[in-house]
Amino acid sequence: MIDVAIPGFRRLELTDLVCDFNGTLASDGVLLSGIRDRVSRLAKRLQIHVISGDTFGTARSQLTELACEIVILPALEQAQAKQHFVDGLGRNGVVAVGNGRNDALMLAAAALGIGVCGDEGIAAEALQSCAIVVRNIHDALDLLLSEKRLIATLRG
Numbered sequence: 001m002i003d004v005a006i007p008g009f010r011r012l013e014l015t016d017l018v019c020d021f022n023g024t025l026a027s028d029g030v031l032l033s034g035i036r037d038r039v040s041r042l043a044k045r046l047q048i049h050v051i052s053g054d055t056f057g058t059a060r061s062q063l064t065e066l067a068c069e070i071v072i073l074p075a076l077e078q079a080q081a082k083q084h085f086v087d088g089l090g091r092n093g094v095v096a097v098g099n100g101r102n103d104a105l106m107l108a109a110a111a112l113g114i115g116v117c118g119d120e121g122i123a124a125e126a127l128q129s130c131a132i133v134v135r136n137i138h139d140a141l142d143l144l145l146s147e148k149r150l151i152a153t154l155r156g
């Protein structure tokens with residue numbers, strides 16, 4: 001668990017990370033470098049779920065060595081499906097990370113929504129639904145690995 005009280009914001013008691021794949025963890029279907037070590041450190045504190053429409057059909061093969069659950073979504077209504085997945089875990093315990101329009105609802109629903117720009121950019125709807133926007137997934141994972149960074153960014 002990540003348990004951190006943020007002055008003027010709220011106390012975060014995070015148990016689960018729900019992460020988009022393409023545009024967030026991967027570029028053109030290929031897992032970005034520098035992810036494995038961060039994810040293995042974070043997996044000691046959070047259950048990690050990668051949820052994806054899997055546009056390139058590579059999510060399972062790219063994530064085989066990562067300590068995460070992989071959830072592949074049907075083609076339609078992915079935004080609703082991602083939100084539903086967060087609801088199933090319990091919104092209060094979820095940090096969600098994503099970049100696309102289909103991430104907007106889960107970013108808004110989660111206790112903490114982090115948007116990443118990455119190579120693909122971030123959809124305007126996703127941008128408006130998150131509490132923090134970072135350059136890339138590395139920065140997002142590092143934020144979760146450093147409570148003081150989280151506090152500095154979110155405190156009131």
Ligand SMILES: [Mg+2]
Nearest residue numbers: 020022023100
């Ligand atoms: Mg994406």
